[in-house]
Amino acid sequence: MNAKSPPLDLNKRGTLTEDAGLSTAPIPLEPYRSASFYEQERDRVFKRAWLLMARVEELPEAGSYVVKDVPPCKVSVLITRNKNDKIQAFYNTCSHRGSKLTSENQGKKGRFVCPYHQWTYSNEGDLIGIPDQANFFDVDKKKCGLTPIATDTWEGWVFINLQPEPEVTLERFLGPMKDYMANFKYPGASNPVVFTAKLDANWKVVSDAFIETYHIPCIHPQTIGTTFSSKLNPHARLLDARTLGPHQAVSMFGNADYTLDPKNKAEMLGHSGGEAGSVIAAANKEKAAEFIAHPAVNPTSSNYWSMDVNLIFPHIHIDCGPGGFWTHYFWPLSPNTSFYEGRFYMEPAETIRGRFLQEMYISRVADVILEDLVNVARTQEGIDTGGKQFMQLQDSEFGIRHSTTQIIKWVESDTVEEALS
Amino acid sequence: MTIKATTKLLPDGYEALEPYVAKWAKDSSAERMTERATSSMEDIQAFYDAILPLADEAMNLIDNYPIDDMPEDIACLCKLVLALPQVAMAVELHGQPRLPNTPYPHGIELLRGTPPFG
Numbered sequence: 046m047n048a049k050s051p052p053l054d055l056n057k058r059g060t061l062t063e064d065a066g067l068s069t070a071p072i073p074l075e076p077y078r079s080a081s082f083y084e085q086e087r088d089r090v091f092k093r094a095w096l097l098m099a100r101v102e103e104l105p106e107a108g109s110y111v112v113k114d115v116p117p118c119k120v121s122v123l124i125t126r127n128k129n130d131k132i133q134a135f136y137n138t139c140s141h142r143g144s145k146l147t148s149e150n151q152g153k154k155g156r157f158v159c160p161y162h163q164w165t166y167s168n169e170g171d172l173i174g175i176p177d178q179a180n181f182f183d184v185d186k187k188k189c190g191l192t193p194i195a196t197d198t199w200e201g202w203v204f205i206n207l208q209p210e211p212e213v214t215l216e217r218f219l220g221p222m223k224d225y226m227a228n229f230k231y232p233g234a235s236n237p238v239v240f241t242a243k244l245d246a247n248w249k250v251v252s253d254a255f256i257e258t259y260h261i262p263c264i265h266p267q268t269i270g271t272t273f274s275s276k277l278n279p280h281a282r283l284l285d286a287r288t289l290g291p292h293q294a295v296s297m298f299g300n301a302d303y304t305l306d307p308k309n310k311a312e313m314l315g316h317s318g319g320e321a322g323s324v325i326a327a328a329n330k331e332k333a334a335e336f337i338a339h340p341a342v343n344p345t346s347s348n349y350w351s352m353d354v355n356l357i358f359p360h361i362h363i364d365c366g367p368g369g370f371w372t373h374y375f376w377p378l379s380p381n382t383s384f385y386e387g388r389f390y391m392e393p394a395e396t397i398r399g400r401f402l403q404e405m406y407i408s409r410v411a412d413v414i415l416e417d418l419v420n421v422a423r424t425q426e427g428i429d430t431g432g433k434q435f436m437q438l439q440d441s442e443f444g445i446r447h448s449t450t451q452i453i454k455w456v457e458s459d460t461v462e463e464a465l466s
Numbered sequence: 467m468t469i470k471a472t473t474k475l476l477p478d479g480y481e482a483l484e485p486y487v488a489k490w491a492k493d494s495s496a497e498r499m500t501e502r503a504t505s506s507m508e509d510i511q512a513f514y515d516a517i518l519p520l521a522d523e524a525m526n527l528i529d530n531y532p533i534d535d536m537p538e539d540i541a542c543l544c545k546l547v548l549a550l551p552q553v554a555m556a557v558e559l560h561g562q563p564r565l566p567n568t569p570y571p572h573g574i575e576l577l578r579g580t581p582p583f584g
Contacts, residue, residue, distance in 0.1 A: 236580055236581075237578065238495070238576070238578060238579055238580050238584065239576070239577040239578040240574060240575065240576055240577070241574070241575050241577055242572075242573050242574040242575070243573050267559050267560065268559070308558060309554070309558045309559075310518055310554070310558065311518065311521075311550050311551055311554030311558060312554070312558075314518075314521055314522055314525075314550075315551075391580055393580060393581050394533060394580065394581075394582075395533060396529050396533065397525045397528040397529050397533065397544060397547065398525050398529070400533070400548065400580075400582065401525065401547060401548065401550070401551065403580055404495060404498075404548050404550075404551040404552070405551040405554075407495050407551075407576070407579070407580075407584075408499070408551045408552050408554075408555050409555065411499055411574060411576065412555060412559075412565050414574055415565050415568050415572055415574060416565065416568070418568075418572060418573075418574065419567065419568050419569070
């Protein structure tokens, strides 16, 4: 990005919303506050969709395991990599009296011992030990392994499906997203900086806040406002947005004129001499260059690009920027609370100056999350009054329109195939 | 990481930063975040004013050592340098320790950082 960038004319195209064949009607707010909708969403979306849970790098070798929660369904999931490198998820529940098996979040183990009565399982889910087995009544060890959960992987992402027999394969669920994001070379995938927060807002309010840029000049003027908007595009209109089945990809404007402000002395130091750069990047330049060469990163090849949000239905954003990628998980906890996890991936620094820039980035990300945390709580408070039945969405809020429309469609569909049609 | 024991807290030429070691030389990003959020603006400004003019030279010095194998005094200086981004958010962006109009404690947790001293 530099002064030679060609002029930007977002008025030359039609609206993204209409070009994608989406309705332009207002979107109902009931799904953002209703207890009965919340229950349907849990049963018809989170218990039927393939859910992205982890990256394979979290399970680096045979014997690695992680434990992840699906909070709306109250399911604790134990995901293991066995000696044959098979990644498999199980209910983290002992077959004896149903106790939670392991309380650790990650590690390396060949076997899992329930702390209650020491029933022991292999990392392939087989029950291999029952203390005082002779005192039981014909207990069949072969039938008492851990209960498996349907598991599959795509491009290094681990998915589960809580249906005992998933209605559709992961491939069918991913649809056009499968090829759109194929062969990404994710930089720093083994080294995420991880933030979590409990938020006083419906999970969709939070996801919505992270998929539109219309709010950025208003809510984030100090932290990232000048990165996403300029006189050329004062309201941070989107560069592009496309639906990919229930998933979608949204490409955001970046301010090509953005330069470091000399009053931000610490930031200048990190860039050693004031070399301009985005405040939302913190990565090894060569690896980042390989990453952004992918056609689905900055899909319109714009000189005015800041980042892309790739929404993996229902609740994951895989975001791509000039410095690499990061993910947001939005988990429902109740109709008006949610659990957020942000994973910001970066190559471990090779120099202190590189590490210093990462610390700048981490400090800024924390404040951006804090700005959003306050904003989503205020949004939820307004929604919960019941004074409004619909929200009015503009073209830059394409992402909200598509994701909420898809959630409603899944809730109203009797089969997954119907929801995907 | 192995940290070789040294007799001095900080390398030669950085004695002026010694009064700030106890408060600002933290092992992780999460601790630095908490320290900034719970400090007075006077303390933040004093540390910022002390470290800023020395940070560039300090980084040149630190880069003479392997990033995963620093002597103790260099590691201590490194931790101080890594506290500058946090205090800079307060001094350069907000003019106060925390982001304006936000609650504290806020429930945001930094669970995992990036090495070294993340």
